[in-house]
Amino acid sequence: MGDLLFSFTEWLRTTQLVELALWISDTSASMFIVTHFWAIPIIQCIHIISIAASFASILMINARMFNIAGSSSMADTANRYIRVLWWALAALILSGIGMIIGEPVRELINPFFWIKMGLVVFGILISIWFHRGVLKHVAGGREIVGTDKATAAFLVLLWMAIMYCGRFIAYAPV
Amino acid sequence: MSLYPEPTNIWESIEYSNLGITIAESTWMFPTIETLHVMALVTVLGMIMIVDLRLIGVHSRGLAVTKLSKDTLPWVWGAFAMAALTGGLLFVSKATSYVVNPYFLWKMVMLALAGINMMYFHFFTYRTVEHWDLDPSVPTAAKVAGGLSLVFWLAVLFFGRAIGFTLGIFY
Secondary structure: OHHHHHHHHHHHOOOOHHHHHHHHHOOHHHHHHHHOOOHHHHHHHHHHHHHHHHHHHHHHHHHHHOOOOOOOOHHHHHHHHHHHHHHHHHHHHHHHHHHHHHOHHHHHOOHHHHHHHHHHHHHHHHHHHHHHHHHHHHHOOOOOOHHHHHHHHHHHHHHHHHHHHHHHHHHOOO | OOOOOOOOOHHHHHHOOHHHHHHHHOOOHHHHHHHHHHHHHHHHHHHHHHHHHHHOOOOOOOOOHHHHHHHHHHHHHHHHHHHHHHHHHHHHHOHHHHHOOHHHHHHHHHHHHHHHHHHHHHHOHHHHHHHHOOOOOOOHHHHHHHHHHHHHHHHHHHHHHHHHHHOOOOO
16 A cells, blocks of 8 residues: 555655646745744644544534434524534635645555545535435425435544544655 | 663653553654544534533534533533543653643643542532523523533643643753
């Protein structure tokens, strides 16, 4: 596995991403972040708060679907948390961009970063489908079926995989 | 023969224990335990934010506080137990570095304050909850508890993250 990640990094080094990363690191925004010690930790905290909001929202929707937390109707639960999920995703993307600007080489020339990006795009597509194709119908009165529950549970696992890749960006064999 | 020096205090004894050495010498254990720690803490933080935002009147204003607590508390306690366990394992692997790190010590202080705030809320303010359970705007004491909880937990997060940027520079 380590060898595969090394090869991935080696390949990333042959792409235009190196030029892009170096160009970003010369921008004034990147310089500002680099010269302010607390900028990266603060942006990371915003990123983690956004993950907390989105992950908790998905867990609450799951808990309602699996009848672990049955305090309010499926429609109420979906309405309450799906909006939080989308706002949190927006904050995640913005703070993520901040981290790329601050440490472009560490992020862009990193196998875990790109695996994470792939999972994030996949996660957003599944979330859109889950929102429009599942939650709206279930909230409208359709009975919850096995595939609805499976999708909800899959989103939890997907978010855990995204968090795993996010943390491992710091430990990538580059 | 051990490659490590004889411990001269309790923190060195912890760090040079079999468990501490195993985690520190492994290439994958520390990052993996740390990842589990992050997953646990985002669950704790996310669930606590849901309740705190209800108390200060920003979110879920129409939902009973008791119902929201009942839905979120099992997640909070389960995830907190995992955060404490994984945090303990991370500590064991670098105990001497953590105990001299001011951000680690501040994190512990903030955790204690968050705990005291929660206990005060639970044992005093929450006792009258049946009178304001469904009120969109809860009594001031409950709002203060929600606000303080947010501040303390965000401080726990900040100091926790700060440790990662400062570990090993204080001695």
